[in-house]
Every structure is written in C-alpha cells, then in structure tokens.
Amino acid sequence: MPQIEKKREGDLWRGDRGDLVVSYPAKTVILFRYTGHIDATVMPTIVSSVDRVLRAGIRPDIFVDLYDVTGYDSQYRIEVTKWGGTIRDRVGVFMLLVRSKLVAMGVSVSNLALGGFMTATSKRGQFDTGLAVAIRRGHPPPLQPSAR
Secondary structure: OOEEEEEOOEEEEEOOOEEEEEEEEEOOEEEEEEEEEEOHHHHHHHHHHHHHHHHOOOOOEEEEEEEEEEEEOHHHHHHHHHHHHHHHHHOOOEEEEOOOHHHHHHHHHHHHHOOOOOEEEOOHHHHHHHHHHHHHHHOOOOOOOOOO
C-alpha cells in the first residue's frame, strides 16, 4: 500500500514499485523526481503539491524528472493527462526529463492530448539548465539599499 510522508522540504510518495519526491527549490518552482514504476495512487500527492502553490496565487514552473522511471500503469497516464488539462493555463514552464522510450512515448501522447504545452527532453544538461534558470527567476535578488 502506498505511503505519503511529509518532509520539511516537500512531499514523499512511496508506491509498491516506485517513489516520488516533490521539492520546492524556489517559491515559483516545483520539482518532481520519480524512480521505478508509477501507478495512479501517486495522483493525490501530485495534485496537492501543485494545488498548494496555486492557492498561494503563484504560477509555478514545473519540472518532472522521469529519468529513473522504468514504467507506469496506463491508469496513471490517463489520470495525470486529465489533471494536466485542469492546470495547463495556470502554470508556466512545464518541462520533463525522460530516458525510457516507453515513458517518452507516453509523455508524447499526453502532450498531444493537452495541446503541446509541455517540453520533454532526454538530455540531463538541458533539463538542469532549464531548472536552474527557473530557480533564479523564482529567487529575486535582495533589495538594494536606497542611495542617499
């Protein structure tokens, strides 16, 4: 049975065959890191993690690291795609990192169904650069003292 644990810096979901760690590296950035096999029991963790930020009036950039995902249940893909349609106009960047051809195909199908608002890459460097840029945007520079 999947477990959801609250961590100081985010949320942790543990399924029977996979895990998800959700973190917030900047006020406007949500990072999802999956490992193993994903099933639909992860959906409440995903939804609550994003809803918490949306309720704060923030338009988050979402980064999804699927590099270590070995597979997923079709019910998960159906539910995450349906949910994606409910948030697509309320988020900024939505970028995914994929390695598995099976996972890449599922991402392509979902993205097509959602009108192409997501960006997927198989290049870790490209994903990390996009994430770093979003984190910098989410951390405005400190206020400078006014000149007298």
